[in-house]
Amino acid sequence: MAPQAHYNTMRAAFETFRRSEPEPEGELEHVNAYTLVVAVALSAQATDAGVNRATRGLFAVADTPQKMLDLGEEGLIEHIKTIGLFRNKAKNVMKLSRILVEEFGGEVPSSRAALQSLPGVGRKTANVVLNMWWRVPAQAVDTHIFRVGNRSGLCPGRDVDAVERAIEDNVPAEYQQHAHHWLILHGRYICKARKPDCGRCIIYDHCAFEEKTA
CATH class of the missing domain: 1.10.1670.10 (Helix-hairpin-Helix base-excision DNA repair enzymes (C-terminal))
Incomplete structure (x- = not known):
């Protein structure tokens, strides 16, 4: 053509x-930039509907990186064990939460490079967050x-x-x-x-x- x-x-x-x-609008439920990052990271090889069912209860008790760390990996697993690859995803969510607390003041960064530096966050996940939260046409x-x-x-x-x-x-x-x-x-x-x-x-x-x- x-x-x-x-x-x-x-x-x-x-x-x-x-x-x-x-x-x-995207179909992954979230309440802030952090829960969007977590939801997208959990959605790999899973349906949005399945992720939403798991995260409604999770985000009610852990909607910030520090609250996720306080919940702990086993507590997180209890919420997301219906999602495929939940153990590996739980490890990544805990790691990225710690990095956000220790290196970013508990805030989700607004640059693709910084987002992709987080465990379990690839280019696709970073682009989703940039687009949906920061309104970047990624x-x-x-x-x-x-x-x-x-x-x-x-x-x-x-x-x-x-x-x-x-x-x-x-x-x-x-x-x-x-x-x-x-x-x-x-x-x-x-x-x-x-x-x-x-x-x-x-x-x-x-x-x-x-x-x-x-």
Whole structure:
């Protein structure tokens, strides 16, 4: 597709997303920046719904790094043992909580580099926190975004880093803040991995997927 044609398709697709859901929100429940970091760290290889069920009780008693340290690793495990890889995740949450207390005054930093220095926090997690809490137009590419970006032809890339760059380079600036949420939600509920629901797709006319199931 020629650059101008691709730009026009991108603008039309994301304007459609914006008209449908002007202010999309992430589905992980949190009450502050710290609980957002913990929730995203716990969500790796787990569903948001499963994480939310576990963290409602957890965040009621431990919504700061110091309270998490006071709760202790075993206390944390009691809350999150229904989540996959809970023991390793518990260790990381305790480690990152200690680092936040000892090196950041108990506050969550607002830079990607500082966030990624925390145990269990990779680039995707850092981008989620930057986007959702600090309102930075960072693109947290997960399996849903990777699939939608490539399947639709809107933001293709061989790996998640390439798709992240494709979004940053090609999505018009006015849609950058919400781009990753629109794509995540679209991939989670419409453009599903095994059976995309093309008949309900609001960007059907802007999608290059050759096997559309209208």
